[in-house]
Amino acid sequence: MWRYVLRRLAQAVGVLWAAYTVTFLVLDYLPGDPVTAMAGAQVDSGGVDPALVAKLRHQYGFDQPVLVQYFHYLFRALRGDLGVSVSTGRPVTSVMGDALPPTLALTGLGLAIGIVTGASLALVATYTNRRWLRQGLLSLPSIGVSVPGFWVGLMLVQLFSFRIRLFPAFGNDGLRGLVLPAVTLAVLPAAMIAQILAKSLLTALAEPYAQTAQAKGAGRARVHLRHALRNALLPALTITGVLTGQLMANAVVVETVFSRNGLGRATAAAVNAQDIPVVQGVVVFGAFVFVTVNLLIDLVYPLLDPRITVGSARRGLSRRDAPTDPPAGGGELTACAARPAAGSAA
Template identity: 55%
Template sequence: MGQGVFVLWATFTIAFFVLYLLPSDPAALIAAGGGGEVDQIDPALLEELRAQHGLDRPVIVQYGDALWQAVRGDFGASYLSGAPATSLVAQALPETLKLTGVALALAVAGGALLAVASVFPRARALRQALSALPPLGVALPTFFVGLLLLQWLSFRVPVFPAIGNEGAISLVLPAVTLAVPAGAQLAQVLSRSLRGTLGEPYVETAWAKGAGRGRVFLAHALRNAAIPAFTVLGIMVGGLLGGAVVTETVFSRVGLGRLTVQSVNQQDVPVVLAIVVFSALVFVVVTLVVDLVYPLLDPRIESSGITESRRSTAVAA
């Protein structure tokens, strides 16, 4: 938990100073309403806006005030709309949660099936062909997968809508776009772990007792092989939130990703900070849950396994 608090503070601090170092002037963007010509704005109005939003104070004072408010759960009001930043995040969150939830389910199901399929067949050529798919899926950029799906399943064959948030059918293409790299990453780790587990003595003992292939895979090998994949699964949750930024932009969906892009473009600091800290909080909570569940999967790793999990997730962060 102490490490999680440090991650949240570091995330907030880095995001704050990166936004402060951007070349544009937030006061000018506020006066222009997020667009238009900023060169023709009255300098007196700019000074008034800087004083109103505290932008005329030293940066360390701005940082201290923003951090103290964030600790209390208040990230301030949006520079452009005037609405509380937390309420804007809360309004955009449900659509993103639906998208990431469906994508996570597809990634887990597809990744697990592909991992087992790449190890289970007796034919070596088939195993090698299936084993080549996860690295390919990991290497494909999210926006490229989304554009391919749009081209084939929306424009050439109009099966699914290309843009929008209308109905469950509009979730299909964005969710698949998010699920492909995530599922490929899970399959890559799980298949490698399965191959190692199948050589363990207890698996060889099960073979010697006459257990069938299905029983050996499901009852003996898969449970222990799933432990490293479980760590990857926790990391994937944070990765899906990050991928939603690209996916929601490609498919013109209203959600947290699209709000992030708009807020960064308009240098709406309170909203960006709220989004960044929320994403970090999700990652910290999921990582903590993974650490706590590890001993339930295998009591032998109650000490060493949790340490390794934290090391892995820290590297991923």
């Protein structure tokens, strides 16, 4: 167990380092530099004193070679110092600290709405006996995945803000101002969770153990919720971990559409200003959230299916416990869905 946790922590550190390095190189490759962006004019245009720009470049270390800058910022980050924002002069931790709470509230509520909506849609669609209703419900996730998020936000604003006047269109106006952005952010995770969970449930319900449970007198609801759902959860749980990181990226678009203050708008402003310390701090934080959530999901796998060993949670079942039946839902992400957990069909 501890060897597995240490190995996953080492992988997480590698992901954080890679995200930090790629971000630094991409921003350094962009034309111009943060100093001229902050000054508001190019040196050769005559709008800024070249001596002042050279002084600022030396102050922030942008006159040094790329490798020197990279290791300088990297060693400071290892000590918990993410540097100072070039555009505002404030510490990066303070900039992120002010912008983070609204974004966490938005992404948390959006993820919760997405999980509840997607799981409910999948359960109802696979439980109903009415074929037309099942086909109609199963077609909704495809629509949700294909619709652009900014279009959903604009339609919600047009309907619920300008016509019905139920929710505010813009700004950080308490819980009422959080509803429309959270619903907009929840469309994609709800659609993906519903699509994957419904497919896994249909596959699990067709397995022999579900038929055996029904033959022993278990009702449809019991078979659906206790036997099939437990084995079908793993693919949906995996995609939820991936979507957590994607929600942080989608928050940039949603906060822009609804003119909300948060980490997304701070990131967009930092990218436009080529504020390397702020952008790197945001990227490292997003990578940290992503690897942490996925690590927790890896540790939850054995609790849902005892046949999965901790060391093989993402690679599939261990050789000793692997069933001969094909995995439900297909692929590595559903390795444990072929059969129920021990004693679940009894």
